[in-house]
Amino acid sequence: MALSRPLTPIEEKTATFESPLFLSADRIIDISVELRPDMPVYAQDLPVRFDDTMNMDRGDWVNLTTLHLNTHVGTHFDALHHVLNNGQMMGDYPLTRFIGPARVIDVGQDVYEIGPAHLKPHDIEGVKRLLVKTKASSFWQSHPTTFRQDFPAFTQAGAQYLADAGIELIGIDYLSVELYDVPELPAHKAFMNAGITILEGINLSHVKPGDYTLVALPLKLDALDGTPGRAVLLQ
Numbered sequence: 605m606a607l608s609r610p611l612t613p614i615e616e617k618t619a620t621f622e623s624p625l626f627l628s629a630d631r632i633i634d635i636s637v638e639l640r641p642d643m644p645v646y647a648q649d650l651p652v653r654f655d656d657t658m659n660m661d662r663g664d665w666v667n668l669t670t671l672h673l674n675t676h677v678g679t680h681f682d683a684l685h686h687v688l689n690n691g692q693m694m695g696d697y698p699l700t701r702f703i704g705p706a707r708v709i710d711v712g713q714d715v716y717e718i719g720p721a722h723l724k725p726h727d728i729e730g731v732k733r734l735l736v737k738t739k740a741s742s743f744w745q746s747h748p749t750t751f752r753q754d755f756p757a758f759t760q761a762g763a764q765y766l767a768d769a770g771i772e773l774i775g776i777d778y779l780s781v782e783l784y785d786v787p788e789l790p791a792h793k794a795f796m797n798a799g800i801t802i803l804e805g806i807n808l809s810h811v812k813p814g815d816y817t818l819v820a821l822p823l824k825l826d827a828l829d830g831t832p833g834r835a836v837l838l839q
């Protein structure tokens with residue numbers, strides 16, 4: 605029997621938009637990474653490829669490029685379906701999740717396994733969208749073409765701590781919320797069992813800890829396990 609898509613969205617898609625804060629913002633901070641053919645991709649994922657389908661230098665009447673991307677490239681969202689076969693697809697997440705107040709915290713340059721001890725010193729009470737800055741933000745500049753396996757990410761306990769704190773969206777500055785090569789994906793599962801939306805592959809190197817408005821919209825690839833997106837902070 606084929607598995608069907610889950611029938612219950614995480615919350616009503618038509619929920620009231622919660623913050624008009626961005627209307628008074630005077631700065632847009634781009635925290636997305638650029639999609640380009642030589643960019644780092646996770647482990648054995650296929651590299652990004654741009655095919656020059658039509659090219660005016662070759663006499664074509666327009667320039668037109670065909671993209672070859674996997675769903676978890678660069679700045680992207682994970683749907684529960686990524687790690688659970690009958691879990692939510694991208695389109696099951698309400699758009700309200702992706703726009704609204706967010707807090708950026710910095711766990712420091714020395715942290716590799718992000719656990720409760722690294723999170724507790726930060727005030728996250730009432731925070732729905734939490735973006736965690738680590739030393740990995742600098743990898744986008746220091747290693748612009750190579751995937752690094754030593755990126756900081758959450759332990760199961762760290763993820764569970766944030767789930768228990770009630771956050772709804774977690775952002776991390778490299779290509780996974782999970783430490784490299786950890787079997788069974790315990791951090792993904794701790795977040796996703798709590799219905800938390802995962803935003804990976806942001807660059808926070810130019811962002812100070814503090815409060816912002818996050819606008820980070822997934823491409824409308826509703827029936828997939830994830831999708832790249834564009835993420836900005838309004839200040």
Ligand SMILES: [Zn+2]
Nearest residue numbers: 676681682804
């Ligand atoms: Zn992912």
